[in-house]
Amino acid sequence: MNIFVVNCGSSSIKYQLFDMADESVRAKGVVERIGEAGAEAQLTHTVGEQKHKRTIAAKNHTEGLTYILGVLVDPAIGVLGSTKEIDAVGHRVVHGGEKMSRTCRIDPSVIDVIHENAVLGPLHNPPNLMGIEAAMTVMPGVPHVAVFDTAFLSTLPPKAYRYAVPAEWYTKHRVRRYGFHGTSHRYVSLQTAKLLGKPLERLNVITAHLGNGCSMTAIANGQAVDHTMGMTPLEGLIMGTRSGDIDPAIVSYMVTNAGLSAQAVDKALNKSSGLLGLSEFSNDMRDLLEAVDAGNEKAKLAVECFVYRIVKYIGAYYAILPSVDAVVLTGGIGENSVPARSMIVDGLSRLGARLDDQRNHATLRGACGPITTPDSVLPVWVVPTNEELMIARDTKAVISQ
Numbered sequence: 001m002n003i004f005v006v007n008c009g010s011s012s013i014k015y016q017l018f019d020m021a022d023e024s025v026r027a028k029g030v031v032e033r034i035g036e037a038g039a040e041a042q043l044t045h046t047v048g049e050q051k052h053k054r055t056i057a058a059k060n061h062t063e064g065l066t067y068i069l070g071v072l073v074d075p076a077i078g079v080l081g082s083t084k085e086i087d088a089v090g091h092r093v094v095h096g097g098e099k100m101s102r103t104c105r106i107d108p109s110v111i112d113v114i115h116e117n118a119v120l121g122p123l124h125n126p127p128n129l130m131g132i133e134a135a136m137t138v139m140p141g142v143p144h145v146a147v148f149d150t151a152f153l154s155t156l157p158p159k160a161y162r163y164a165v166p167a168e169w170y171t172k173h174r175v176r177r178y179g180f181h182g183t184s185h186r187y188v189s190l191q192t193a194k195l196l197g198k199p200l201e202r203l204n205v206i207t208a209h210l211g212n213g214c215s216m217t218a219i220a221n222g223q224a225v226d227h228t229m230g231m232t233p234l235e236g237l238i239m240g241t242r243s244g245d246i247d248p249a250i251v252s253y254m255v256t257n258a259g260l261s262a263q264a265v266d267k268a269l270n271k272s273s274g275l276l277g278l279s280e281f282s283n284d285m286r287d288l289l290e291a292v293d294a295g296n297e298k299a300k301l302a303v304e305c306f307v308y309r310i311v312k313y314i315g316a317y318y319a320i321l322p323s324v325d326a327v328v329l330t331g332g333i334g335e336n337s338v339p340a341r342s343m344i345v346d347g348l349s350r351l352g353a354r355l356d357d358q359r360n361h362a363t364l365r366g367a368c369g370p371i372t373t374p375d376s377v378l379p380v381w382v383v384p385t386n387e388e389l390m391i392a393r394d395t396k397a398v399i400s401q
């Protein structure tokens with residue numbers, strides 16, 4: 001069974017084609033700069049170790065997807081004899097709101113709900129919909145399935161998802177915590193259950209997805225019970241360019257006292273805050289750690305704030321969970337950054353975490369395993385995420401029902 005996974009942004013289409021017989025990736029790639037004024041779209045298509053780059057004509061997502069399908073059957077760089085060999089398409093959809101608590105086959109009612117949630121996910125749902133509509137146009141004969149980023153977090157209890165604001169904000173305007181990165185947290189929790197040899201229903205873990213976007217989930221008996229991101233992905237941990245938690249009064253303060261519009265404040269909190277805002281030069285952990293080594297004080301502060309917020313949330317989640325089998329780190333920083341991981345584990349010493357330096361240095365490039373000592377009271381694991389594979393597995397499960 002071939003499952004085609006599609007993840008559309010406003011000017012990009014990321015794709016992976018899975019052979020579900022062995023869950024291998026037959027081809028993957030990305031088209032970027034779709035519809036950008038004065039720029040041509042760029043395709044990067046990868047088969048095994050072979051990377052092919054092309055400038056292509058794609059003014060919109062339909063043209064981009066048509067081109068990708070052409071590449072998949074191209075005799076020179078393709079991997080399929082015909083696009084009819086694609087059995088289903090799995091779409092990443094960011095905001096499912098309250099109605100979408102699980103993966104589902106896309107029909108007009110699902111499209112309506114994704115539209116309805118565009119007000120909650122204005123940056124993501126409209127491009128996700130463009131991708132769905134384009135893919136349904138160019139692949140009309142196959143089932144299309146939506147996998148929602150918010151779905152795994154739909155088990156949060158009201159005490160975790162309600163904000164203490166006028167109740168009408170929730171009942172009338174749907175203001176509540178939804179959470180994001182759910183597909184990643186779910187994949188990582190399933191992997192961790194396997195690695196620890198525990199049934200998922202008995203797994204108690206804290207999963208931290210630390211990439212450009214960062215979020216953390218408290219998981220009790222296999223179900224998400226709290227999460228750091230909120231109504232939007234802005235809340236919680238410090239991220240590459242997002243502030244994470246701030247006093248909400250700062251927004252009106254900056255509007256009133258700095259002459260910024262509400263939109264300008266929102267943009268600053270999303271695009272020029274976080275590691276970038278604090279360091280004033282980069283949102284990338286690698287750059288920051290290099291600068292710390294060279295004695296850059298702003299980079300040092302940025303990394304300290306980043307680690308401090310993570311440790312603080314782990315402490316909070318430790319308090320609310322029935323027990324903690326492990327803290328699990330994933331995402332670009334969690335999977336690769338030896339220094340950031342070591343600072344996080346050191347910060348958890350009060351909870352009984354003890355770093356194993358050798359394990360920390362050895363667990364890289366897609367490897368998984370503990371980075372704490374065998375006698376560490378609180379084990380910290382690295383488990384690489386794979387959101388695309390989770391989407392492919394979900395899609396297969398839905399179309400096999």
Ligand code: ADP
Binds near residue numbers: 213284
């Ligand atoms: P995204 O959230 O955009 O998918 P990633 O999960 O790829 O991002 O994470 C990006 C972050 O991971 C960046 O801060 C980057 O510096 C960090 N990162 C990636 N590789 C390494 C590495 N080898 N060492 C340290 N940090 C890394």
